[in-house]
Amino acid sequence: MNGPLTNQLTQCESCPRKCGVNRLEGQTGFCGIDARIRISHAGLHLGEEPPISGTRGSGTIFFAGCNLRCVFCQNYQISQEFQQGRTRTLTSAELASDMLRLQDQGAHNINFVSSSHMIFQMADAIQAAKAKGLVVPVVYNSNGYDSVDALRQIRGLVDVYLPDIKYMENEVGERFSAANDYADIIPGVLKEMLNQVGHLETDDEGIAVRGVLVRHLVLPGHLSNSRKCLHFLAGLSPDTAISIMSQYSPRYKACDYPGINRTLTKDEYDEITDYALDLGLENVFIQELDSQNHYLPDFSQDRPFNSSSPISGSSASDLSGND
């Protein structure tokens, strides 16, 4: 039996695509997923930012499918080629059980990855898990291409929002992710998330308990887009927590796209992190530039993330402490 939010999927407007398909009857829209819950992986993950992974790991649950088509997607095996890979179809109660299992295993939080197209199914399952004892924070880890209306409907169920800001140039969003309005959508999404949970708050051990942490992946050769993203975030508030990611690697179809068919240079990354400081952003996480290969998962394996990718490999740190 579906939960009340999932029952809205008769004319899907879960995300900005507004496909209007009846996912409850098995129809699929742009994301390729009907109303059933399909996940590709659930397990403890140490590769997120320190406030998310902590010391025991983040309880990550990866949904199959996606409402973007990023040509460089590092998770393409489960986001765009999920029909060929391993997925599990779960009931809402089974997803709730997975959350509780991860909590029992010591997860600092439950971290829903690629959640935009599954927002209502996720929300119903969270409610079921909370009724059975889920107490760790819930993290909504999305590409930022979210529906503000949908976010408003799940208010109170998410503790930590972990959205991307990918583009502030629509033509770049169209070229690389098939989203020609990403830059129009993301400002409202981030404002709604901040309105719900505020700026990032951590406990005594530095683990996130509430708030927004925005991620930005710097694309090689597209520093103008990155500067616009950071400028927008600084305009929201200099207290906005942001993770500036250097891990870009030309995976999936990226080698077919001149300009992004290479990794990022140190000069490019330094220029963007320096720009963040110049803007007055005070809560910035950075990565080591050699992180490109540490983060590349292989979802054809039982353990998609290289267990040798230690948390020190992410080496995110607060720029304000690196003066």
Ligand code: SF4
């Ligand atoms: S969630 Fe999927 S079906 Fe619904 S509007 Fe978005 S892309 Fe379309």
